[in-house]
Amino acid sequence: MSAKKIIVVGGGAAGIMAAGQASSNDIEVTLIEKKNRLGSKIAISGKGRCNLTNAGDIASFVSYYPGNGKFLFASLKELDNYELIKFFEKYKVKTKIERGGRIFPEADDSEVIVKALKKYLTDSGVNITCGQQVKKIIINDQKVQGVQLEGSEEIIRANSVIVATGGSSYPGTGSTGDGYLFAKQAGHKVIEPLPALVPLRTLEEWPKTLSGLTLRNVTASIWVDGRKKGEEFGEMLFTHFGLSGPIILTLSRIASHALQETQEVQIKINLKPALTIEQLDHRLQRDFDKYKNKQFHNSLDDLLPKSMIPVIIKLSEINPDKPVNELKKEERKRLVYLFQNLSLNITSTLGMGVAIVTAGGVDVKQINPATMESRLVKGLFWAGEVIDIDGLTGGYNLQAAFSTGYKAGRRAAEYVLTTV
Ligand SMILES: Cc1cc2nc3c(=O)[nH]c(=O)nc-3n(C[C@H](O)[C@H](O)[C@H](O)COP(=O)(O)OP(=O)(O)OC[C@H]3O[C@@H](n4cnc5c(N)ncnc54)[C@H](O)[C@@H]3O)c2cc1C
Known part of the structure; x- marks a missing residue:
């Protein structure tokens, strides 16, 4: 019997969270990351200490996203800041609160976050492919079919694809705006990406x-x-x-x-x-x-x-x-x-080379905030900074990536189990 398959493109905060949530005995999840390691941006975040979220009241969070905070409401509700902290506690990451409610790992080292996320992927049974770049999302009859990798014409079939390729700021970490090309190919509008927090x-x-x-x-x-x-x-x-x-x-x-x-x-x-x-x-x-x-x-x-x-x-x-x-x-x-x-x-x-976040990206109007699914292509889900959302400093951007990834992963799994 062939398992139902989900491909997650991009091994940053959003993609990793999505992959782990989507994986189950009935669904085979493959996470494809073009760099040779996962979580490159997490590793450098918060000056290497990773300000993973904020201790503020989650109801006030949306006001910290000048870029489409309201769109995040449902995602933040499903995985809020305290659920995120609990998630990391399960992986033995203790956290502390600093000035302005900023939450950091007690170890003051972002690598403990990356390590925890890797363990989470392994525990969830996700297949991890690093060093491979997705070049195209294959879509037929407004339904996702799979992906193609750079240097190959073979179609890797999947029942659903989650795009979590990040923005185009700090391209050295792998986020070079590939997701915007995928979005345009899929008929999505892309709001012009501009550097923010720069x-x-x-x-x-x-x-x-x-x-x-x-x-x-x-x-x-x-x-x-x-x-x-x-x-x-x-x-x-x-x-x-x-x-x-x-x-x-x-x-x-x-x-x-x-x-x-x-x-x-x-x-x-x-x-x-x-x-x-x-x-x-x-x-x-x-x-x-x-x-x-x-x-x-x-x-x-x-x-x-x-x-x-x-x-x-x-x-x-x-x-x-x-x-x-x-x-x-x-x-x-x-x-x-x-x-x-x-x-x-x-x-x-x-410029983008040193911007902490990208303002602009895949237009939120064409993504269902309750599921993170494309309103144009069935089985195509979006998560993280690739979407036209951007927050202020203080842990808001990583929280957005984790929360949208969490939702995209769970809803993609539901989609695959109920409609395929
Ligand atoms: C210097 C710096 C410090 C920061 N500090 C903080 C902080 O302390 N707190 C905070 O909240 N936010 C911080 N941010 C912002 C935050 O890190 C990002 O918003 C968040 O990591 C975005 O996560 P993401 O998963 O959406 O995207 P990314 O982390 O950018 O992940 C996308 C991944 O997709 C991969 N990818 C791209 N295209 C392809 C492709 N075609 N095929 C396969 N893989 C692909 C990339 O290699 C990358 O690994 C910081 C950002 C920077 C640059």
């Missing part, structure tokens, strides 16, 4: 001089063609090319989209967001009083990190050697403005 390049050269400087408790707002499109409070970083750090990564998605249409994009940094203009002015007056016998360039130590002082002085166009007691009110007001509106023109993102 550092930004600035026109101005001065961030270079501050490379490595982290600012905490600041706000950064993003402006497109003179209109404010978003604002974040927290931590950011100056780099040799421009801006990075958590709040910049969050805003980068807006920059990525706007720059597509060659719109003018600016980031404005408020170095003192807790103070009103008047409060900051008073604060400056106090400091200027304290340092009244010094030169201007020696009067800002209490307000700014040392390396920022020359930058602010240059931008203020105030003579650095001017005695503080000769500073004019208008000059002080200019400084106040600068402290709260440090503007930088954004020329580009750093």
